[in-house]
Amino acid sequence: MASVEIDVKYVAHLARLALTPDEEKQLGAQLGNILGYIEKLRELDVTNVEPTAHAVPLVNVLRADEVHPSLPHEDALRNAPQKGGGLFVVPKIVE
Amino acid sequence: MLNQLTISALTAKLARGEVSAREATQACLDQIARVDGKIHAFISHDAADALAQAEAADQELAAGVQKPLLGVPIAVKDVLAVKDQPLNCASKILGNFTSPYDATVIEKLKAAGAIVFGRLNMDEFAMGSSTENSAFGTTRNPWDTDRIPGGSSGGSAAAVAADECIAALGSDTGGSIRQPAALCGCVGLKPTYGRVSRYGLVAFASSLDQIGPFTKDVRDAATLLGVLSGHDLRDSTSVPQPVPDYPAALTGNIKGLKLGLPKEYMVGGLDAEVKAAVDAAVKKYAELGAEIVEISLPHTDYAVATYYIIATAEASANLARFDGIRYCARVDGADPIELYSKTRGAGFGPEVKRRIILGTYVLSSGYYDAYYLRAQKVRTLIRNDFLKAFETVDAIVTPTTPTAAFKAGEKSGDPLQMYLSDIFTISCNLAGICGLSVPCGFTQNPKLPIGLQLLGKPFGEETMLKLAHAYEQSTPWHQEKAAL
Numbered sequence: 001m002a003s004v005e006i007d008v009k010y011v012a013h014l015a016r017l018a019l020t021p022d023e024e025k026q027l028g029a030q031l032g033n034i035l036g037y038i039e040k041l042r043e044l045d046v047t048n049v050e051p052t053a054h055a056v057p058l059v060n061v062l063r064a065d066e067v068h069p070s071l072p073h074e075d076a077l078r079n080a081p082q083k084g085g086g087l088f089v090v091p092k093i094v095e
Numbered sequence: 096m097l098n099q100l101t102i103s104a105l106t107a108k109l110a111r112g113e114v115s116a117r118e119a120t121q122a123c124l125d126q127i128a129r130v131d132g133k134i135h136a137f138i139s140h141d142a143a144d145a146l147a148q149a150e151a152a153d154q155e156l157a158a159g160v161q162k163p164l165l166g167v168p169i170a171v172k173d174v175l176a177v178k179d180q181p182l183n184c185a186s187k188i189l190g191n192f193t194s195p196y197d198a199t200v201i202e203k204l205k206a207a208g209a210i211v212f213g214r215l216n217m218d219e220f221a222m223g224s225s226t227e228n229s230a231f232g233t234t235r236n237p238w239d240t241d242r243i244p245g246g247s248s249g250g251s252a253a254a255v256a257a258d259e260c261i262a263a264l265g266s267d268t269g270g271s272i273r274q275p276a277a278l279c280g281c282v283g284l285k286p287t288y289g290r291v292s293r294y295g296l297v298a299f300a301s302s303l304d305q306i307g308p309f310t311k312d313v314r315d316a317a318t319l320l321g322v323l324s325g326h327d328l329r330d331s332t333s334v335p336q337p338v339p340d341y342p343a344a345l346t347g348n349i350k351g352l353k354l355g356l357p358k359e360y361m362v363g364g365l366d367a368e369v370k371a372a373v374d375a376a377v378k379k380y381a382e383l384g385a386e387i388v389e390i391s392l393p394h395t396d397y398a399v400a401t402y403y404i405i406a407t408a409e410a411s412a413n414l415a416r417f418d419g420i421r422y423c424a425r426v427d428g429a430d431p432i433e434l435y436s437k438t439r440g441a442g443f444g445p446e447v448k449r450r451i452i453l454g455t456y457v458l459s460s461g462y463y464d465a466y467y468l469r470a471q472k473v474r475t476l477i478r479n480d481f482l483k484a485f486e487t488v489d490a491i492v493t494p495t496t497p498t499a500a501f502k503a504g505e506k507s508g509d510p511l512q513m514y515l516s517d518i519f520t521i522s523c524n525l526a527g528i529c530g531l532s533v534p535c536g537f538t539q540n541p542k543l544p545i546g547l548q549l550l551g552k553p554f555g556e557e558t559m560l561k562l563a564h565a566y567e568q569s570t571p572w573h574q575e576k577a578a579l
Contacts, residue, residue, distance in 0.1 A: 006456055015411060015455040016418070016432060017448060018440030030510055031453055037511055038400045041469055044476070051471030052478055054302050054332070055527020056289045056553070061331040068328075075195035081425035088421055091431055 006031050097122035098258045099576070102167050102315040105261055109156055109166045116156065116166030119261070120149035120210055123168045127213075127259045130579045133240050136254035138173055138214040138231045139181060145212035152208055163322055165208030170260035172251050173214040174221055175306065176295040177201050184297050185229040186219045188417050188442025190424030198295020199327045200264060200306050207322045215263060216250030219444045220414065221271055221299045223247050224516050227507050228446040235503070236279060237577035239541050242500040245275030248309070252279035255309045256544075257579055262319055263309040268299050269402050270495075270520025272307045273532040277495035277546020280534045280575065282563070283309050284316045287553050288527035289334035291320075292327030300409035301332070303402075303524040312573050313533060313564040317341035320556060336554060344557035345564040350384035352562060355488035359395040360519055366498040372536035372545040373494045376566060380492065383565055388488050392480040397473050398522040399514055404457050404470035405525070411454030417442065449510060478526040485552045490559050493519050495532040495546030519548060529556050533563045534572035544572075 008028045012019045019027065073086060082089040097105065097119045108114045124142050131137055145168065152166040171177060174184050176194035178201075183189045197205065204211050218228040226234040226249025234249040236242040237257040244253040248265030252275035255263050265272045267285035276283025284307045291306045298304060308319035321342065326335040356377060361370065381387050419425035419438030426441045428434035443451070457466035484491060497518060506513045523530040528550055535547035547566070551559030567573050 006452075008452060011452050011456045011459065013436075014459060015451050016415075016435040016439060017443070017451055018436040019448070020440075023445075023448065027449060027452055030449060031456070034403065034453060034511055034514075035456075038404060038466065041397060041400050041404075041473055044394075044397065044473060046469060046472040046476070049472040049475050051468055052474040052525075053471060054288075055478060055525070056287075056332070056334060058289070058332065058334065063328050071195060076421075078195055079190075079192050079422035081190075081419060081423065090420055091428065091434055093431055 006035065096258070098126045098261070100261060101311045102164065102261055102318055105167055106165070116149040116152040116210065117146060119166060120145050120168045123260050126257070130257050131259060133235060133579070134237055134253050134257050135232055135234050136215055136250040136257065136259055137170070138183065138185065138216050138250070140213035141180065145210055148210040148212070152210060155208065162208030163318060164204065166210065167208070167261050168210040168212060169204055170213035170215050170251070170254050170263045171201070171211060172217055172248050172263070172265045174217060174266055174297045175201060175264060177211055181214055182297070183214070184220045185217045185231055186442065186444065186447070187230045188423050188439070192422055196295065199292035199329060200323050201295060203322050213260065215248070215254055218247035218249070219447050220297070221247040221266055221268055222410070222446050222450055224270070224274060224513050225506065226250060227503060228444055230444055233503055236500045237579060238280065238543050239500065241502055242543070243278070243503050245278035245500065247271040249275045251309045252276050252281055252283065255279070255281045255311060256577055258576070262311070262315055264306060265309055266296055266304055266306050267524065268303045268406060269524050270517045272309065273495050273520050273530055273546070273548060274517060276309055277532040278500040278544065280544030280572070280577070281309055281311060282313055282316045282531065282533050282573070283307065284320060284531040285523060285529060286320060286324065286556060287529040289332055290529070290554065290556070291323045292325070292330040292333045294327055294329040298413040300406040301413060302409060303406060313560060313567045314342060314345055316531065317345060317560045339557055341557060341560055344561045346561060347565050347568060349562055349565045352385045352490070352558065353388050353488040354380055354385045354562065355388050355390035355484050355491040357390050357392045357395065357491060357493060359392050360493040364497045365494060368538045369494050369496070369498060369545050373547060376535045376547045377492060379566060379569060383569060385562070390484045390488060390491065392484060392522070394473065394476045394480050395522060398477055398525060399518055401470045401473045401477060401525060402521045403453070403514060404466050405474060407450045407454030408458050408467050409454070411451045411458065414447070414451055446510070474525050477522055481522070481526040481528055490555065490562050491550040493548045493550065495519060495548040499538045499543035499545055523550055528553055529559055531559060531563055533567055535570070536572055537575070
């Protein structure tokens with residue numbers, strides 16, 4: 001089973017996931033193994049095979065345009081780490 | 096012991112006024128107090144709230160109200176939203192989260208009169224096969240507390256097997272209901288994709304996840320499935336198809352039904368005692384009048400690889416919402432990106448991190464076609480295998496797991512070996528069909544439950560339940576209890 005090299009630091013940045021140097025090292029080895037196993041999918045000829053995104057083919061699901069009750073404002077904010085003035089408070093984004 | 100009863104036995108006693116919902120609920124709470132220190136099926140439970148619900152149910156019972164689950168205590172995996180109760184997905188990252196609303200299945204349980212209680216342990220974000228990936232400690236198998244209960248719904252399976260509740264809900268993305276049900280010796284059912292609304296289920300892999308019941312017998316699984324099923328405007332992937340009377344399908348008559356035995360499932364890595372139990376079950380089916388047909392599902396060997404691309408890709412997208420902005424235990428940073436990264440780095444456990452990285456990688460630029468798109472195409476081949484088989488058979492029979500419950504710690508250091516323990520359950524989710532596990536025997540030393548898996552056609556739950564019920568009623572396995 002071939003092992004595959006993976007740039008964990010770069011992928012962790014894409015995933016917005018802070019890793020310790022130890023985690024990076026360990027994940028790199030484990031994921032190399034898993035990707036090596038996954039390589040077996042290359043054995044199959046998939047020319048002219050349509051991809052399946054969903055097992056049950058439902059397309060253009062529509063519903064009547066009616067007003068229903070939705071989550072009250074205070075309930076939407078109840079688990080906020082930081083809130084104020086009825087809003088989520090976040091670090092400054094624009095200078 | 097009221098906590099040992101099935102739904103059907105308890106509801107009959109409640110209807111006759113022989114017992115009260117309060118007594119039944121108290122019996123479950125007493126059992127939790129007695130055994131859960133050893134089993135740790137529950138992350139938490141709100142006893143006062145459960146008893147208050149029970150008293151309300153008793154008033155309705157006294158008033159002659161009729162509801163299918165009136166007064167039945169049912170516990171819930173920590174991945175489903177129950178209004179005003181904690182919701183952690185067995186992760187540190189959600190901090191002190193409490194649900195602002197009920198999941199659709201919880202609304203349905205409450206409307207049916209059930210006493211909805213407890214937060215059942217699981218692998219963090221339903222990622223795992225042993226319940227060892229919980230941030231709240233490992234659940235133990237009631238049959239041998241040195242062993243794992245399976246996962247990810249290990250708490251649900253252990254709680255039902257240890258009679259800490261009458262029934263439970265779990266979720267199944269690659270076997271997370273059927274595998275723990277098999278390893279703990281109860282019935283676990285994964286409905287057809289779209290049969291049950293996912294609204295209020297914290298998403299792991301949206302195209303694979305389904306909610307389903309854990310019960311003490313097949314009749315209870317049929318009853319509970321009937322309550323949970325149905326179209327929901329709040330889940331566009333739920334299917335607008337009528338809900339049959341599932342218990343009515345349990346006629347005991349399976350004469351002439353065709354049962355497929357896939358040759359790819361009875362090979363390599365299959366434990367000898369598991370194989371013997373499944374062989375005996377197949378023989379029993381022949382005695383009961385089913386016709387056994389050997390079939391082939393040629394792409395079986397590719398299912399685990401396909402699953403770990405698709406499931407992790409979907410998970411990496413779904414788990415982006417845990418960023419410390421609207422909820423989560425936030426870790427501050429100089430800017431939002433640092434805040435996200437630090438919050439997620441501190442909050443997620445190792446398996447979740449592993450899957451987020453793998454999922455992000457297979458979706459990333461330059462790798463998408465080679466991994467994700469290819470996996471979606473192989474998913475088509477796997478699904479076609481089943482659709483072709485179902486042209487000639489009514490259902491498929493397999494082992495649920497290659498071995499009985501393994502020891503805690505045995506596979507936790509090797510993620511790939513852990514993934515391969517799901518080899519018989521994963522295809523069902525990729526194909527979107529229904530599946531269940533029913534007890535089919537025990538290993539000898541130590542005595543551990545073995546599960547038989549039945550796989551049904553899309554929306555073929557009635558036939559699948561009929562087959563499971565006929566087998567169960569002609570064998571003694573479901574009556575055995577773990578000594579606790």
